């Protein structure tokens with residue numbers, strides 16, 4: 001692939017000092033595997049296979065706690081203890097000494113089949129006074145269908161923690177018979193509204209609704225913390241459109257975070273075979289799924305009409321072919337790793353590593369893969385967060401999953 005942009009020139013100059021080998025082949029990218037859709041062309045230079053640049057940062061990987069069953073999301077309490085979800089339906093609190101609390105009681109039942117269960121968790125922006133926490137989950141229905149839902153409740157701390165005054169503030173509609181593509185990262189915007197990233201439930205019936213305004217499959221929604229709809233959402237007042245919708249045409253978004261430089265919502269979504277993509281989720285925009293997409297169907301063959309671009313539909317900032325199967329993302333803003341400031345970190349489930357990207361404005365200029373040799377085995381990375389002290393925290397997705405933290409070498 002021929003890529004010529006001013007960004008590459010910048011990255012190349014960095015590479016020259018960092019690694020002679022990288023500098024000699026700067027357009028190779030970090031993934032040696034061939035693309036699944038070799039005939040597809042990026043919409044702009046640098047949209048895929050950014051040059052590899054090793055940041056050369058020395059760090060230790062510390063196990064914070066082991067024995068978590070498929071942990072999915074985490075949130076830091078003001079006293080630095082950590083809320084962590086286990087997909088089977090448990091919310092627990094990791095103490096400062098690494099001990100795990102019993103399951104927090106009072107949460108509604110979840111549907112833990114397939115990719116479902118208890119998923120993300122977030123603190124209220126005013127948690128210090130409200131004690132409210134929010135969580136997303138696969139919500140079972142009496143007729144055998146299910147949907148993504150979000151609830152909030154007041155955390156009552158102690159030896160037997162519980163939530164009280166629980167309110168379910170969001171239900172994805174329609175419910176479907178599927179155990180996949182729940183999306184469900186929770187991100188508070190700077191204005192205090194809550195973004196919920198959603199999936200299209202994988203089955204054809206759901207996929208074909210991802211660009212429709214009368215349902216919430218394949219959308220990012222934006223709600224007030226009490227479940228009401230912000231009056232400045234893009235489709236409020238439009239006949240036949242759901243007022244919760246922020247953006248449309250998404251596949252399955254398990255990672256999203258605010259860009260600290262702009263306050264905009266960045267997200268990574270699971271694509272098909274060769275089409276994982278980063279987007280900046282902007283108000284009212286259409287991100288194209290399933291009309292446009294990179295990659296191919298997992299069972300083979302083109303997606304929809306096999307096109308990758310169309311007027312009125314947004315191009316991803318970046319895409320991966322082959323895919324990483326992303327989950328969890330954060331822009332690093334801490335002081336423990338000065339060389340990583342402003343970098344975007346994304347967890348790889350399928351790639352079983354941690355992706356580091358250098359971001360310049362709305363573009364990705366280089367890529368690095370970290371934790372390619374996690375022991376005792378290669379582990380799927382489910383979530384990535386920055387701790388209050390500036391360490392990077394990860395969850396590994398396994399029946400015996402772990403919470404890990406990356407700290408500067410020798411500073412554990």
Ligand SMILES: [Ca+2]
Nearest residue numbers: 277287288289
């Ligand atoms: Ca897209």
